[in-house]
Amino acid sequence: MEDDAMDSASVAAALQGRQAVYTLLARAWADALDADAASVLGSSDWETVLALFEEDGGQSPVGQWRAVAAAIDRWGVADAERAFNWCFMGVGTRVAPWESVYVTGERLVFQPSTLAVREAYAAWGLAARKKGSEPDDHIATECDFMAKMAQRAAGAFSDGDDVGCKKALVASRAFLSDHLASFAVELGRSLAQACEEAVEAGVGSAEVVECALALYGELSRFSAAFFECDGKLIDELIGAL
Numbered sequence: 524m525e526d527d528a529m530d531s532a533s534v535a536a537a538l539q540g541r542q543a544v545y546t547l548l549a550r551a552w553a554d555a556l557d558a559d560a561a562s563v564l565g566s567s568d569w570e571t572v573l574a575l576f577e578e579d580g581g582q583s584p585v586g587q588w589r590a591v592a593a594a595i596d597r598w599g600v601a602d603a604e605r606a607f608n609w610c611f612m613g614v615g616t617r618v619a620p621w622e623s624v625y626v627t628g629e630r631l632v633f634q635p636s637t638l639a640v641r642e643a644y645a646a647w648g649l650a651a652r653k654k655g656s657e658p659d660d661h662i663a664t665e666c667d668f669m670a671k672m673a674q675r676a677a678g679a680f681s682d683g684d685d686v687g688c689k690k691a692l693v694a695s696r697a698f699l700s701d702h703l704a705s706f707a708v709e710l711g712r713s714l715a716q717a718c719e720e721a722v723e724a725g726v727g728s729a730e731v732v733e734c735a736l737a738l739y740g741e742l743s744r745f746s747a748a749f750f751e752c753d754g755k756l757i758d759e760l761i762g763a764l
Contacts, residue, residue: 573588680764689764
């Protein structure tokens with residue numbers, strides 16, 4: 524983003540762009556990619572959306588997104604599904620997608636962070652997408668919450684309710700700092716370590732492990748880059764209201 528003051532059109536575009544990217548990330552982390560999801564994730568339309576979050580001399584999510592799109596193009600849906608299942612499914616999940624595992628330093632779920640995100644959802648009349656069947660602090664669930672908060676901020680701004688928009692943005696900024704941004708990088712490191720250990724031990728299909736590292740490793744880097752840039756964008760949006 525430029526340092527110049529944002530006009531109304533720029534604010535509206537940024538608010539809508541935030542909702543779109545968080546919706547995309549919620550889908551990408553929630554389940555294995557099907558053909559439709561892969562097509563959306565790999566669409567060149569994201570170049571335009573992600574340009575809203577690019578900073579001169581700073582971290583950009585655009586390059587990381589291109590790496591994700593290239594991995595999808597190379598491996599395809601079938602390999603992506605196998606990689607997702609290898610990483611995130613089954614007993615003793617190789618790569619934990621839950622915040623509590625990283626902030627406690629132990630492979631434990633349903634920890635204080637889980638209750639904290641549940642309370643954050645409830646404060647806005649929301650609940651986890653799979654409440655009762657998986658911990659509330661799954662990365663996909665947290666992205667889904669941010670998408671819904673972005674929708675509320677965009678809706679309030681469209682209705683001329685700058686106070687309501689700012690309130691949603693302030694809550695989103697706190698949630699981002701306290702939760703998503705606190706473990707996205709560690710999730711990526713955990714994934715890389717799981718792949719490295721599998722290669723060293725000769726466990727699993729080499730192609731599946733390579734796809735997991737290429738696709739979900741890049742997705743984790745894209746997510747972390749986007750979260751950092753979004754934090755700065757939210758600060759700018761709050762300042763513009």
